[in-house]
Amino acid sequence: MLHIKLFSMKSQLKVFLGVALLSGVALLSGCDKDPEPENIPEEITKVVLTFTPAGGAPVVVEANDPDLDGPQDIVVGSIALAANTNYTLSIQMFNGFYAPTDSEYNVTEEVEEEGAEHQLFFSWSEGAFSNPSGIGNIGATGTVNYTDSDENGLPIGLSTNWTTGTATTGKLFRVMLKHQPDIKSASSTSADGESDLDITFPLSIN
Amino acid sequence: MVPAQDNCKLTISGVVMDESGAVLPGASVQLNNTNRGTATTALGKFAIEKLCKGRYTILVQYLGYQPFEKTIALENSADFSINLQPSEQVLQEVIVADHATTATRSNSTASLNSRQLAEVNGKSLGETLQNLSGLNSIQSGPAIFKPVIHGVHSQRILILNNGIRQEGQQWGAEHAPEIDPFVAHNITVVKDAGAIKYGTDALGGVIVVTPAELPTDQKMGGEIHLVGNSNGRAGTVSGLLEGGIKNAKGWGWRLQGTSRRSGDANTPEYVLSNTGFREMNYSASVGHHSENSGFEIFYSRFNTTIGILKGSVNESTADLATAMNREVPANTSDFTYAIREPRQEVTHNLIKVNSHFNCDKNIYRLQYGLQINNRKEFDVRRGASLTALPALAYTLYTHTFDAERETTISDLHTRCIGWNGMVQDNNKLDGTQTLPFIPNFRNYSTGVFWIEKFSHRKADYDFGLRYDYRHYQVAGFNFQNKLYKTEFGFGNVTASAGAAIKLSETTSFITNAGSAWRPPNVAELYSLGTHQSAAAIEYGLLLDEVTSQVNKIENSNVAPEHALKWVNTLKYQKGKWQLEATAYVNYIFNYIYLKPRGITETGRGPFVYFRYTQTDASFTGIDASSQYELSKKFSVRVGTSLLRARDVTQKDFLIFIPPNRGDVSLRYESLKNEKTFFAQMRLKCVAQQNRAPRIVTTAEILAAKDQGIDLFIQDSRNFDFLAAPEAYALLSVTTGLSLPLHNTKLDFRLSAENITNTRYREYTNRMRYFANEIGRNVSVAINLSF
Numbered sequence: 001m002l003h004i005k006l007f008s009m010k011s012q013l014k015v016f017l018g019v020a021l022l023s024g025v026a027l028l029s030g031c032d033k034d035p036e037p038e039n040i041p042e043e044i045t046k047v048v049l050t051f052t053p054a055g056g057a058p059v060v061v062e063a064n065d066p067d068l069d070g071p072q073d074i075v076v077g078s079i080a081l082a083a084n085t086n087y088t089l090s091i092q093m094f095n096g097f098y099a100p101t102d103s104e105y106n107v108t109e110e111v112e113e114e115g116a117e118h119q120l121f122f123s124w125s126e127g128a129f130s131n132p133s134g135i136g137n138i139g140a141t142g143t144v145n146y147t148d149s150d151e152n153g154l155p156i157g158l159s160t161n162w163t164t165g166t167a168t169t170g171k172l173f174r175v176m177l178k179h180q181p182d183i184k185s186a187s188s189t190s191a192d193g194e195s196d197l198d199i200t201f202p203l204s205i206n
Numbered sequence: 207m208v209p210a211q212d213n214c215k216l217t218i219s220g221v222v223m224d225e226s227g228a229v230l231p232g233a234s235v236q237l238n239n240t241n242r243g244t245a246t247t248a249l250g251k252f253a254i255e256k257l258c259k260g261r262y263t264i265l266v267q268y269l270g271y272q273p274f275e276k277t278i279a280l281e282n283s284a285d286f287s288i289n290l291q292p293s294e295q296v297l298q299e300v301i302v303a304d305h306a307t308t309a310t311r312s313n314s315t316a317s318l319n320s321r322q323l324a325e326v327n328g329k330s331l332g333e334t335l336q337n338l339s340g341l342n343s344i345q346s347g348p349a350i351f352k353p354v355i356h357g358v359h360s361q362r363i364l365i366l367n368n369g370i371r372q373e374g375q376q377w378g379a380e381h382a383p384e385i386d387p388f389v390a391h392n393i394t395v396v397k398d399a400g401a402i403k404y405g406t407d408a409l410g411g412v413i414v415v416t417p418a419e420l421p422t423d424q425k426m427g428g429e430i431h432l433v434g435n436s437n438g439r440a441g442t443v444s445g446l447l448e449g450g451i452k453n454a455k456g457w458g459w460r461l462q463g464t465s466r467r468s469g470d471a472n473t474p475e476y477v478l479s480n481t482g483f484r485e486m487n488y489s490a491s492v493g494h495h496s497e498n499s500g501f502e503i504f505y506s507r508f509n510t511t512i513g514i515l516k517g518s519v520n521e522s523t524a525d526l527a528t529a530m531n532r533e534v535p536a537n538t539s540d541f542t543y544a545i546r547e548p549r550q551e552v553t554h555n556l557i558k559v560n561s562h563f564n565c566d567k568n569i570y571r572l573q574y575g576l577q578i579n580n581r582k583e584f585d586v587r588r589g590a591s592l593t594a595l596p597a598l599a600y601t602l603y604t605h606t607f608d609a610e611r612e613t614t615i616s617d618l619h620t621r622c623i624g625w626n627g628m629v630q631d632n633n634k635l636d637g638t639q640t641l642p643f644i645p646n647f648r649n650y651s652t653g654v655f656w657i658e659k660f661s662h663r664k665a666d667y668d669f670g671l672r673y674d675y676r677h678y679q680v681a682g683f684n685f686q687n688k689l690y691k692t693e694f695g696f697g698n699v700t701a702s703a704g705a706a707i708k709l710s711e712t713t714s715f716i717t718n719a720g721s722a723w724r725p726p727n728v729a730e731l732y733s734l735g736t737h738q739s740a741a742a743i744e745y746g747l748l749l750d751e752v753t754s755q756v757n758k759i760e761n762s763n764v765a766p767e768h769a770l771k772w773v774n775t776l777k778y779q780k781g782k783w784q785l786e787a788t789a790y791v792n793y794i795f796n797y798i799y800l801k802p803r804g805i806t807e808t809g810r811g812p813f814v815y816f817r818y819t820q821t822d823a824s825f826t827g828i829d830a831s832s833q834y835e836l837s838k839k840f841s842v843r844v845g846t847s848l849l850r851a852r853d854v855t856q857k858d859f860l861i862f863i864p865p866n867r868g869d870v871s872l873r874y875e876s877l878k879n880e881k882t883f884f885a886q887m888r889l890k891c892v893a894q895q896n897r898a899p900r901i902v903t904t905a906e907i908l909a910a911k912d913q914g915i916d917l918f919i920q921d922s923r924n925f926d927f928l929a930a931p932e933a934y935a936l937l938s939v940t941t942g943l944s945l946p947l948h949n950t951k952l953d954f955r956l957s958a959e960n961i962t963n964t965r966y967r968e969y970t971n972r973m974r975y976f977a978n979e980i981g982r983n984v985s986v987a988i989n990l991s992f
Contacts, residue, residue, distance in 0.1 A: 035646045037687050039639050042592055044809050065809040068641075069735040069743050070685035070754035073807040097687050181590060194586060198811035 043068055044107050044197055045096035049079065049175070051087040051162070059087075063199045066096055078202040083167045084130070088147070089160045091120065091175065093197070112158060115150030117181045120157025120197075121190040125171035128203055131163040138176055138190040154184060164205050171203040218278075219253035220286030222246045222266055226317045226394055230268050230290065231875055232882045232944075238263040238275075245877035248841035249784055249833060266290065313704060314716055314773040314788055316340065317394040320418075323387070325940060327955060327987045328433045328442045328466070331385050331393075335413065339845050340397055340788065340829040342864035345971035346380035347515045348438070348471040348980050349483045353383070354970070355397055356790055357825040357849050357863050358410035361727050362767070364401050365413045367556070368504060370575040371404055373604035373630065374554055377644065377729030378737065379800070379972065384508045384554035384579065386487035388431065388444040388464045391418035397788070398718040398773050402655050402670030402702055403610070405626055407724040409769035409794060420458035420493045420502065424450040430990045437983035438482065439541070440468030456494050463488035469543040470513075474963045474981035476534045480513040482545050499563035508554040513545040518976045519586065526814055527904040530928055535977045547593060553580040567615070571624075573608040582635075598643050598737075599635035604628065619660040626653045632728070643737055644729045645682020645690075651675065664708040672700045676725050682732055685754045694759050696725040696766050712780040716773075723768045730798050730818045731764065732756065743815040744800060751817075764820070768795040782835035789828050797823035799860065802925055804918050805907050812908060814927070822854040844870045850897060858899060858923045864970050865895035865930070885941040894933045895969045899924035928975055931967035936960050953989040958982065 045066050051059040059081060065074035081087065093107040103109075111118045122144050123136030134142030145162065146155030157177075180193035222233045229250025236243040237254060240262070246252045259280055266274040271290035278284065316338040318326075326334045332343045332351025343351040344359050352359055360379060365372040367385055374384045394414040401408040421427070426449035433442040448460035466485040471478045486509045493502030517535025529536055560573035582596035610624030628651040634642045655672035675697035684690055704718035726747065733746040734756075747764050748757045771792040778785040803817040831845035846868040851860045871888035902917060902925040910917045918925075940957035963982040967974040 034689055034691070035634060035642075035681055035683075036636055037683060037689065038636070038642065040641060040687060041639055042587060047809065063809065067685040067754040069806070069808060069813065069815075071745060071749065071751040071806055071815070072754045074809055195810050197809055199809060 039104070040097045041095065041104055042196075043095055043097060044093045044177075046094040047175070047197060047199060048092045048094075049201070050090045050092070051079070051081060052090070053082065053085050053087050056082075056085075061201060063201070074199065076199060076201055078204065079173055080204050080206060081164050083164055083205050085164050087162045087164070089162055091158050093177075108158060111177070112148075112156065115148075115156040116152055116154070117179060117184060118150075118156060118196075119154070119178050119180060119184055119188070120160075121176045121178060122157070122160070123174045123176075124203065125173075127165055127168060128171045128173070128205060129162055130165045131161075136174070138174055150184075154186060167205050169204040171205070172200050173203040174198070174200040214256055214258035216257045216259065216280055217253055217255045217283040218257060218262065218264065218280065218286070219251070219283070220288055221250045222252065222268070222274075222288045222290060223250055224271065224319045224392070225289055225291055226315075226319065226392060227289070228317045228319045228322070228392075230271075230319070230321065232877050232884075233266055233268040233290070234877075234880060236265045236267075238265050245882070247835055247838055248873050248875050249782075249835055251835075314397045314718060314775045314790075315394055316397070317392055319392045323390060323393065324431075324953065324989060325942065325955065326387075327435075327957065327985050328387055328431060328444065328464075331383050331387050331390075331413075331415070334387060335393070335395065338395055339831050340827070340847055341395060342847075342970060344379050344862060345968060345973070347481050347513075347518075347971070347973045348478060349468065349481060349512050350380050350382045352376075352379060352381070353413060354864060355395065355411040355413075356792060356827055357851050358792065358794070361407060361724060361730075362409040362769075362794075363411055363413060364404055364408040365415065366401075366404060367415045368417055368506075368558060369560065369573060369608075370556060370558055370577070371604075371606055371628070373577050373602065373606070373628075374552075374579045375581045375600060375602055375632075377727050380514070380550075381552075381581070382512075384510070384552055385415060386462075386464050386485075386489070386506070386508055388446075389417050389462060389487075389489055389506065390415045392416050397790070398702065398704070398720050398771060401722075402657055402672050402700060403622075403624065403626075405628070405651065405653050405672075406674050406676070406698075406700065406722070409722045409724060409767060409771070410792070417489075417491075418460075420460055420491060420495070421448050421450055422456055422458050422495050424452055428992055431987065432989075433985060433987040435468070435983055435985045437980050438468035438471040439543075440466065442466045456496050457492070458495070459490075459492040461488075461490050467543070470541050471980045472541070473978040474965050475978070476538050477541050478515055478977055478980070479535070479538050479542075480516040480546055480549070482543055483510060483512040484545065485510045498565075499561065501561040502559070504556070504558040504560075506556045509552070511545055511549060511551050514548040514550070515973050515977060516546070516548075518973055519548055526927075530904075530975045547584045547586045549584050551580075551582045551584070551596075554578070567613055569612045571608070571610050571612070573606075575604075575606040575608075577604040577606075578602075579604070592639060596635070596638055597640050599638050600644070601633055601635060603631040605630075618662070619658075621659075622655075622657040624655050626655075627651065641685065641687060641735055642683055643733060643735055645680045645732050647681070647728050648679045650677045666706045668702075668704050670700075670702045674698065674700065678725075678728070680728065680732065682734075682756070684756045685734065690756050692758060698723040698766060698768070712778055714777045716775040716777070718774075719770075719772045721768070721770050723766050725766050726764060726798060731759070733818065736813075743806065743813050745803075745815060745817045747798070747818045747820065749817075765796045767798060769793065784833040785831075787828065787830040790826070792825040793854075794823045794825070796820045799823075802861070802927065804916065805904070805911060807911075812911075814904060821856060823860060824852045824854055826850045839874055839876050841873050841875075842871070843873070844868070853924060856923055859897045861899055861924055861926055862970055862972075863895065863897065865893045865933075867892045880946045882944045883942070886939065888938050888940075889935060890938070891935045892933060892968070895930040898930040898969070899926050901926055901929050903927060930969050931974055934964060934966035936964060936966075937962055950990060950992040953987070953991075955987040955989075956985070957987075958984045 047063045049061045061077040061079045063076045095107050098105040121138045123138035126135050132143045136142045137144050148156045148159045150156055177197035178193040179196050183192045222230045231248045233246045235252045242254050244252050261279050263277045274288050332353045335341045335353045336343050342354040396412040401412040428447040431444040444464040446462040451457040464487045469482045471481045489506035491504040516537040555578040558575045562571040579602040581600055583598040585597040587593045607627040612622040614620050630649045632647050653674035657670040659668040677695040679693050681691045700722050702720035706716045708714045731746045731748050733744045737744050750757050773790040775788040798820050800816045801819040805812045806815050827849035829847045833843045835841045848866045851863040853860050869890040873886040875884040938959040942955040945952045960982050965978050
């Protein structure tokens with residue numbers, strides 16, 4: 001009978017050798033190329049705060065976290081400002097996974113372009129600034145002097161104005177960048193959306 | 207036959223079991239040439255009394271099994287032990303179908319037969335197995351269950367699906383086995399270490415999932431299962447069709463498919479948002495059997511999308527602390543079937559070709575399997591275009607080859623030798639725009655084994671030995687997104703020895719000692735960064751915490767895991783009593799576990815992180831169960847599982863060890879005119895885990911860190927972020943009715959779990975930090991077999 005022949009020991013062995021050969025060929029022909037690195041556009045490895053006083057030399061402070069979620073902690077510089085002085089704070093963000101010549105390197109531009117989805121929030125130790133007063137708008141309802149705005153006229157926070165108070169040390173200054181797609185509105189707060197940045201800097205006023 | 211009145215005091219009694227030795231309650235027992243008959247009790251027993259001397263033909267029937275028929279000349283009362291074979295089982299088929307070789311009598315096993323599987327109403331594999339003594343699960347929310355045998359889990363449990371080593375991406379604690387529970391005809395769990403025939407990794411045991419044998423007759427048959435659950439408003443439809451081929455003797459085929467869908471589950475008080483799932487599975491097989499050979503091709507596809515509790519995803523440690531302390535998880539919204547981020551999409555394909563042929567005293571078996579496993583994990587990311595991309599995506603190809611020869615040396619002695627080979631290829635799918643969490647890798651594994659089994663007097667013995675070698679080629683990216691490449695290998699020996707001794711008519715003793723090992727998994731070595739659907743940052747064994755570079759394995763002290771497990775089981779059965787007790791010790795050298803390690807500060811705030819760590823661990827425990835027949839219709843069962851686990855190196859407790867538990871159930875079962883009805887009530891009690899590591903809250907870690915103190919440099923003991931949840935008790939009820947209709951059988955079942963809507967948390971559920979367990983669930987099932 002046909003099926004007996006079909007499933008004799010010999011023919012079964014043949015089938016198996018065939019399958020083994022085919023899969024062997026498939027394996028060998030599988031490419032042994034190195035994997036391609038991923039583009040990593042959504043990460044911020046470096047943040048630069050530039051406090052520029054009217055007519056004076058700017059105060060530049062950096063925070064660096066080259067390994068992101070890696071075990072090494074972020075390295076945060078200290079902010080030292082002069083007492084009773086007006087500053088304009090501009091914030092820049094960089095993605096160190098790209099070369100400085102690459103357009104992806106400067107995340108600031110992306111945040112600005114997508115301003116309608118982003119907002120920076122700030123908080124600080126009470127008394128550090130005379131204007132704005134209070135403790136800021138992270139988990140609180142204080143004001144921040146935003147000087148930029150998105151296409152809907154809502155603040156972004158890449159540029160802000162500050163007036164320091166009297167000399168003091170041991171204060172903190174917290175910067176939070178929130179991504180709020182379809183969330184950002186006149187009433188959205190630091191509790192809405194996802195955090196792209198959340199860094200606390202030591203602050204002293206001299 | 208002229209009965210002499212004086213002699214009509216004889217009894218035919220016995221017990222009816224399936225092929226794995228599990229009792230079959232409700233089987234019909236008839237004496238063919240009389241009108242006498244009965245049905246087996248909940249313990250599978252029967253007795254027909256007041257029989258006269260003479261010739262009788264006993265016929266035992268049970269749906270899904272071949273009828274058993276035997277003619278005896280009754281002189282004295284007789285007692286029988288009857289094992290029914292699944293219907294259509296004509297030959298000793300493929301490796302896995304051959305029970306004697308998968309789980310020998312000298313293994314400590316627990317099984318669920320098709321009838322018991324039907325009673326769980328199509329739950330997932332991991333959830334179903336929780337019902338067996340000594341088994342638990344590691345959960346990630348209401349739909350993801352990973353089986354735990356005697357306290358060990360994940361990579362340490364080998365799952366044999368239809369004879370093939372299941373090779374999915376099992377490296378995550380929230381990666382459930384990719385198996386359709388409706389494919390299983392029975393599930394056997396071998397609790398010993400060292401599955402000699404199937405390679406490395408079985409440090410905790412083996413789960414054997416076996417489909418029914420293919421039919422060989424021309425008759426077409428099938429099954430339809432419909433299940434509805436109130437919690438999650440879930441529905442399941444599963445169907446099966448099988449038959450032979452006309453004018454082609456020996457040929458058989460089967461088609462099977464399952465679709466499951468669930469929305470958000472709910473606790474007694476609130477909805478668990480984003481915990482729904484969708485599943486679509488199917489399989490097809492065709493085969494040919496003749497007296498001396500068999501051949502089968504099997505294909506199956508498993509496809510699921512599972513949501514991860516939205517409230518378990520945290521922005522930072524501060525948010526984590528808040529999330530752990532709030533009663534209702536964040537982002538809890540109204541019930542929906544929609545599954546959003548974070549979620550997993552997993553597909554598992556299996557193609558299997560196997561054959562066997564008999565030659566003199568030898569049976570030769572050959573098998574080839576190809577598994578293609580695709581896993582994508584989606585996360586909330588910056589911008590809709592990035593959220594649409596998986597944050598993690600890998601495809602794993604696994605080729606397995608198995609060849610063996612089993613020789614019958616004498617009636618009391620068999621020998622089996624064989625070879626297994628495996629080639630695995632894991633590749634990331636390009637375009638996730640994230641740092642790859644695990645590297646690409648290829649591994650080549652090969653192993654040879656030798657098993658001897660023999661019987662001597664009242665005992666069965668078996669000895670097994672195997673050697674395996676595994677070679678890895680790894681290419682991944684470090685935290686600087688720079689490529690690293692490396693190659694290395696591990697080789698070692700697995701051994702086991704066991705004996706099953708019949709001490710008396712009522713008592714038997716099984717002892718098994720095994721030594722098993724496994725090479726570290728690639729994820730344990732190289733995990734890097736955020737494993738989002740697990741809501742955790744995880745670092746592999748080879749990640750340097752100071753430089754954040756990936757170390758070379760030869761410059762590290764990473765070693766394979768190595769287990770010594772000794773399991774002893776005592777079985778006692780007399781009259782209405784049945785008792786089984788298992789005691790075990792499992793000592794694992796270089797045990798790899800994910801240890802909460804501390805907090806890493808990033809540009810997005812501080813995050814809790816876990817690190818794979820090696821230690822020596824011991825697991826000691828007892829599983830005991832006892833069943834008693836109160837009457838022909840009522841039976842009561844009591845069971846308990848006790849486990850003590852130690853981190854021996856650090857003289858500490860381990861985290862996520864299942865707490866002690868016990869259960870008691872009362873069952874009523876009646877059979878009348880082949881209609882069976884049963885009702886069962888079960889109370890399950892779970893103790894608080896008092897043997898848990900110390901508590902260090904995130905607030906304490908952060909406060910110390912602000913002062914420049916690393917709490918864990920001073921004290922490296924294990925810790926947990928929250929105390930172990932309190933003890934709880936759950937009550938459930940199941941009732942069922944089976945009706946024979948012509949050549950078909952109709953089953954109705956109604957069950958209610960957590961009837962009292964108790965609020966509780968399970969220590970081994972990773973979501974316990976954020977949310978309660980699910981509340982009451984009422985489930986209705988209809989099965990039709992034709």
